[in-house]
Amino acid sequence: MxxxxxxxxxxxxxxxxxxxxxxxxxxxxxxxxxxxxxxxxxxxxxxxxxxxxxxxxxxxxxxHDTTVSVTINDVSVETLADTENYVIEGIPSTVDVTITGSASDVQVYRQQANIRAIADVRRYTEGNVVVDIEISQLPSNLEATIQPATAEATISKKVSKQFTVTSELLLGNGQSSSDFESPVLSATTVTIKASQEQIDAIRSVKAIIDATGQTGDFNVEANVMAYDSSGTPLQVDISPATIQVSVKRANSDSD
The missing domain is CATH 1.20.5 (Single alpha-helices involved in coiled-coils or other helix-helix interfaces)
Known part of the structure; x- marks a missing residue:
């Protein structure tokens, strides 16, 4: 129970x-x-x-937002200088930049439209100097390694000299220089401003006239170029940089 x-x-x-x-x-x-x-x-x-x-x-x-390093190649270098009075040589046109930081911060930075490297030589005068290359406006939470990080620059004071300008016709297929009379230039001399070394290297100054496809009289604005003994164009300041040119077709009155 x-x-x-x-x-x-x-x-x-x-x-x-x-x-x-x-x-x-x-x-x-x-x-x-x-x-x-x-x-x-x-x-x-x-x-x-x-x-x-x-x-x-x-x-x-x-x-897991770990630290990463990403390399950005061919970042343009901007040279800050008094280019009106000095010639700056030796600064590379591009550098490779390695950015280090958290993955998210690096990704945000890489998406920026314009990453700029700066070489500031404004505090220097004439001579050979070593210039630091830096990244403009780099966020404080990132580090940058630049290759090359420095540049050996040569700073030269510009001097001025006048040069006589000659003309050069650029011709197309089937054209001959004898098809045209001698071009008439609106100016026959120009002033070139450059380092003394560059001035000494100048062997000719030409107004380049594009006559391609021209079959009669024509007027054109020609660029003025300075060349060394091997015919290589020199990067110098030319004033005026262009010249008005009149070209007549040879024997045009009888055509």
């Missing part, structure tokens, strides 16, 4: 669980069917789902 005391204990336990269940059920109903409570539960579940779906991205952003 079953012990009455045991039966009573089991009954009390069952009643206790029933009471707990009823209270939880009422609490659940209050939360679910209450507007604020349902919004809270929806928000909580949305956060849990979002975290579980994007766990990898979140962990990468928060815990």
């Amino acid at each position: 079953e012990n009455p005391e045991h039966k009573t204990l089991v009954s009390k336990i069952i009643e206790l669980f029933q009471m707990i269940f009823r209270k939880l059920s009422k609490l659940f109903d209050k939360v679910v069917f209450n507007k604020k409570g349902s919004l809270f539960i929806s928000l909580f579940l949305a956060i849990i789902i979002s975290i579980s779906v994007n766990y990898e991205d979140i962990s990468l952003s928060l815990f």
Whole structure:
């Protein structure tokens, strides 16, 4: 025969669980069917789902944004100088730049439209100097390694000299210089400003006249160029840089 005391204990336990269940059920109903409570539960579940779906991205952003180095090749170098009065030689036109920092910061910097390297020689006068090359407006959270990081520059004071200008016709297929009379230049002399070494290297100064396709008289604005003994153009300041030219077709009156 079953012990009455045991039966009573089991009954009390069952009643206790029933009471707990009823209270939880009422609490659940209050939360679910209450507007604020349902919004809270929806928000909580949305956060849990979002975290579980994007766990990898979140962990990468928060815990794995490691330091990286990225090299950007052929970054243009801008020379800051008094080019009106000095000739600057020896500064490279481009450098390679290695940017180091967090992956996200480096990525943002790389997406900038214009990454500029600067060589500032404004504090120097004539002579040979070693110039530091720096990155313009580099964020403080990034480091830059530049190759080359310095340049051996030669700074020369510009001098001026006048030169006589001759003409040179650029002809196309089937054309001959005898098809045209001698060009008439609006100016026969120009002033060239350059270093003394460059001035001494000048062997000819020409107004380059493009006659390609011309079959009659024509007028054109010709660029003036200075050349050394091997016919290589020299990078010098020429004033005026262009000259008006009139060219007549040979024997045009009889055609």
